[in-house]
Amino acid sequence: MNKRFDSKVVLITGAGSGLGQAAALEIAKEGAKLSLVDLNETALGDTKKLIIEAAPEAEILLLTADVSDEQAVQKYVDDTVQKFGRIDGFYNNAGIEGTQAPTAEYNSKVFDKVIDINLKGVFYGMKYVLPVMKEQQSGAIVNVASVGGIRGVLNQAAYVASKHAVSGMTKNAAIEYGQYNLSINAIAPGAIMTAMVVGSLKQIGGEDGWEEAGKQFVSVNPKKRFGKPEEVGRLVAFLLSGESEFINGVVIPIDGGQSNQY
Numbered sequence: 465m466n467k468r469f470d471s472k473v474v475l476i477t478g479a480g481s482g483l484g485q486a487a488a489l490e491i492a493k494e495g496a497k498l499s500l501v502d503l504n505e506t507a508l509g510d511t512k513k514l515i516i517e518a519a520p521e522a523e524i525l526l527l528t529a530d531v532s533d534e535q536a537v538q539k540y541v542d543d544t545v546q547k548f549g550r551i552d553g554f555y556n557n558a559g560i561e562g563t564q565a566p567t568a569e570y571n572s573k574v575f576d577k578v579i580d581i582n583l584k585g586v587f588y589g590m591k592y593v594l595p596v597m598k599e600q601q602s603g604a605i606v607n608v609a610s611v612g613g614i615r616g617v618l619n620q621a622a623y624v625a626s627k628h629a630v631s632g633m634t635k636n637a638a639i640e641y642g643q644y645n646l647s648i649n650a651i652a653p654g655a656i657m658t659a660m661v662v663g664s665l666k667q668i669g670g671e672d673g674w675e676e677a678g679k680q681f682v683s684v685n686p687k688k689r690f691g692k693p694e695e696v697g698r699l700v701a702f703l704l705s706g707e708s709e710f711i712n713g714v715v716i717p718i719d720g721g722q723s724n725q726y
């Protein structure tokens with residue numbers, strides 16, 4: 465097996481579930497040392513178990529932290545550097561959807577929470593990881609935007625605002641730090657089947673109707689299906705592997721082509 469991450473250190477937030485967990489698995493199989501961050505300690509333990517089954521040699525540091533808390537972010541970065549000495553790849557992934565409602569009815573407290581986690585969490589992550597990578601004169605960052613970070617989606621004012629901001633912040637950081645040999649990009653997943661998407665479908669179709677809502681949702685996707693977390697994991701592995709160094713400052717859709725439809 466191709467081991468692109470031998471002797472590399474990769475830091476992943478939101479690693480307890482979904483896209484973070486899937487990327488952790490892909491990258492661990494290719495030899496990385498992993499620092500895994502999540503709010504949910506039990507979920508982090510589950511991810512570690514999965515990794516050990518697939519890659520028994522993997523070195524893993526688990527860190528429970530809230531990405532919307534700046535001091536906690538500084539600490540997860542410091543703890544990673546203390547344990548492993550460097551950070552080669554950073555998957556800045558933790559995020560939440562918030563509730564769904566038309567803009568005029570959108571709850572302001574939920575708006576703040578979504579911005580705190582999805583936007584400020586990503587900002588704090590870059591703020592503390594960038595100096596480490598700048599000092600190394602190498603490193604790659606993948607921020608997680610969304611199709612909602614490049615176009616409107618219904619009833620998600622806070623989510624769409626936060627993800628457009630992540631897209632913009634990514635382009636901005638890329639032109640600031642490219643000169644230090646860093647590559648900073650964002651991914652824009654469409655609907656990938658994770659706990660977050662199940663929650664979203666339940667907001668649309670209810671406990672009994674969410675699977676039907678899912679079928680309707682994917683009926684307009686050119687691929688007629690949801691994406692799989694491991695498909696996103698493989699894209700993230702490519703972007704963090706060092707194989708894609710000249711890709712810098714882009715927001716890459718991974719959505720079966722859905723964002724091209726109008």
Ligand code: NAD
Nearest residue numbers: 478480481482483503530531558559610653655656658660
């Ligand atoms: P998920 O709910 O399966 O996983 C998110 C993880 O982040 C959970 O383990 C959760 O505990 C953790 N988390 C939440 N808030 C946190 C906080 N404040 N601090 C630390 N950890 C926290 O969701 P997912 O689908 O894997 O989503 C991951 C990222 O991908 C999010 O940023 C999401 O917006 C984005 N995304 C997902 C999809 C999709 O279809 N699944 C599409 C576009 C973008």
